[in-house]
Amino acid sequence: MSLLVTGGVGFVGSHFVRAAVEAGHHVVILDDLSGSAAGGASGSQAECSADGEAISRIAALPGVTLQVGDIGDSALVASLCRQNRVSALLHFAGKIQVGESVRRPELHFDVNFTRALSLLEAARHAGVDNVVFSSTAAVYGTPGHVPIPESARCEPDSPYGRSKRAFEWVLLSAAVAHGIKWAALRYFNAAGAHPDGTMREAHHPETHLIPLALDAALGKGPPLSVFGSDYPTPDGTCVRDYIHVCDLAQAHLLALRQLEHGHSLGPLNLGTGTGYSVRQVLDTAAEVVGRPVPQSMAPRRPGDPPQLVADASSARKRLGFAPARSDLRVLLEDALRSRR
Ligand code: UDP
Numbered sequence: 001m002s003l004l005v006t007g008g009v010g011f012v013g014s015h016f017v018r019a020a021v022e023a024g025h026h027v028v029i030l031d032d033l034s035g036s037a038a039g040g041a042s043g044s045q046a047e048c049s050a051d052g053e054a055i056s057r058i059a060a061l062p063g064v065t066l067q068v069g070d071i072g073d074s075a076l077v078a079s080l081c082r083q084n085r086v087s088a089l090l091h092f093a094g095k096i097q098v099g100e101s102v103r104r105p106e107l108h109f110d111v112n113f114t115r116a117l118s119l120l121e122a123a124r125h126a127g128v129d130n131v132v133f134s135s136t137a138a139v140y141g142t143p144g145h146v147p148i149p150e151s152a153r154c155e156p157d158s159p160y161g162r163s164k165r166a167f168e169w170v171l172l173s174a175a176v177a178h179g180i181k182w183a184a185l186r187y188f189n190a191a192g193a194h195p196d197g198t199m200r201e202a203h204h205p206e207t208h209l210i211p212l213a214l215d216a217a218l219g220k221g222p223p224l225s226v227f228g229s230d231y232p233t234p235d236g237t238c239v240r241d242y243i244h245v246c247d248l249a250q251a252h253l254l255a256l257r258q259l260e261h262g263h264s265l266g267p268l269n270l271g272t273g274t275g276y277s278v279r280q281v282l283d284t285a286a287e288v289v290g291r292p293v294p295q296s297m298a299p300r301r302p303g304d305p306p307q308l309v310a311d312a313s314s315a316r317k318r319l320g321f322a323p324a325r326s327d328l329r330v331l332l333e334d335a336l337r338s339r340r
Contacts, residue, residue: 002086011190020090094111135185190243
């Protein structure tokens with residue numbers, strides 16, 4: 001298939017591109033490089049960053065074309081879809097920082113909703129009727145209980161989560177009105193890196209636990225602040241469901257196959273169903289690095305729910321998805337290799 005992949009230079013997007021190429025797909029990446037260390041400050045679309053070398057490596061993969069541009073540029077999207085006979089849109093591009101979304105909600109709604117709507121419309125009018133969207137567990141807000149099934153109430157706590165949820169409604173409505181087939185894959189905590197060590201998680205600024213913890217242990221970053229130790233969890237620190245980025249990539253390929261066969265999927269959780277506390281992550285990170293993670297206790301980070309763990313049964317049943325590299329130690333070893 002020929003795929004249009006927005007945000008294909010970002011963390012999850014680039015791992016998907018690699019998996020898609022290995023599966024024999026032709027990929028057109030649309031990315032404004034704004035999240036990258038090499039990119040400008042104007043735009044906002046890459047989900048995560050890559051340096052110039054990493055971007056060149058992705059663009060040089062066989063069957064990959066990199067188009068630098070804006071997802072909101074309808075003429076560009078339409079011509080990319082028509083020229084490349086694109087049959088599916090994989091929409092990874094977006095703003096992802098929760099704190100920023102609280103300060104600048106209009107930015108998150110502009111990119112994650114308004115420009116995404118323009119992207120969808122341009123692609124649809126150019127004949128694309130399969131869409132896989134990067135959604136998030138943030139659509140659930142603070143859940144009443146874990147694990148969280150897709151049927152749980154969605155009450156996102158942040159403009160980021162609301163913008164992602166809003167676009168899920170767009171997809172649902174477009175499916176009813178126009179017959180598009182869609183999947184909104186609600187990622188829990190994407191982490192890890194390709195086992196060959198050539199691709200890594202590198203947000204600017206980095207705010208995620210695993211890269212910060214590994215860099216602290218390696219002496220490449222400041223001591224880690226543990227945000228809150230008084231949560232109602234077994235050891236008082238927050239519990240999250242960490243899923244390896246290569247497993248996420250495979251889940252997208254499985255979703256794509258279902259859409260291709262005419263099965264629309266709607267929202268699906270992508271997690272492992274197992275939660276680990278911040279303390280457990282730091283202890284395992286210390287074992288994997290062979291050095292303690294320098295750390296200090298800090299107040300809770302606003303907006304962090306105590307526990308986010310997926311009910312992963314729906315993706316297992318409907319996609320046949322079984323995470324292969326998401327064991328916490330394997331995931332940390334892969335992340336460490338990529339940071340060394
Ligand atoms: N966390 C932390 N210190 C940090 C970064 C994160 O204690 O410097 C905690 C955070 O409060 C959350 C967990 O680690 O409970 C995972 O946070 P991350 O930012 O990696 O992902 P999120 O769950 O926010 O998507």
